[in-house]
Amino acid sequence: MKQVILSIAVIVTMGLTSCKDNTKQETEGTTTIEASKDMATTNISFGVRGNCEMCKTTIEKAANGVAGVVNANWDVDKKKIDVSFDDTKTDAMAIHKAIATSGYDTEKVAGIEDAYNNLPSCCKYDHDMMMNQ
Numbered sequence: 001m002k003q004v005i006l007s008i009a010v011i012v013t014m015g016l017t018s019c020k021d022n023t024k025q026e027t028e029g030t031t032t033i034e035a036s037k038d039m040a041t042t043n044i045s046f047g048v049r050g051n052c053e054m055c056k057t058t059i060e061k062a063a064n065g066v067a068g069v070v071n072a073n074w075d076v077d078k079k080k081i082d083v084s085f086d087d088t089k090t091d092a093m094a095i096h097k098a099i100a101t102s103g104y105d106t107e108k109v110a111g112i113e114d115a116y117n118n119l120p121s122c123c124k125y126d127h128d129m130m131m132n133q
């Protein structure tokens with residue numbers, strides 16, 4: 001009789017414990033996902049030369065082509081790009097280089113000349129243009 005009571009007690013205890021564990025895991029899981037989202041996304045903005053909406057498309061496509069970039073928005077008036085990226089997957093310099101490879105000058109990396117020469121004539125921006133205004 002004692003054994004039966006003991007068994008029931010053990011089963012009940014196990015049941016309660018497993019319920020508790022499940023709740024705890026769910027809470028921890030949610031917290032971890034939110035924390036990693038906040039910590040991994042870095043927002044930067046820097047100057048990029050360009051003329052028009054076509055430049056905007058090319059520049060943003062170049063930035064978005066970098067693995068880890070979440071969002072890129074180039075401002076045609078300010079000659080400036082805002083980029084959000086996962087800093088566990090890429091870094092700011094990789095984004096500068098990708099944009100330069102597409103033919104556009106950034107604050108840190110000059111645009112590749114061959115790519116610049118292949119740009120439509122309306123997009124051949126002035127290399128002395130003020131950026132990040």
Ligand SMILES: [Cu+2]
Nearest residue numbers: 052054055123
């Ligand atoms: Cu253009």
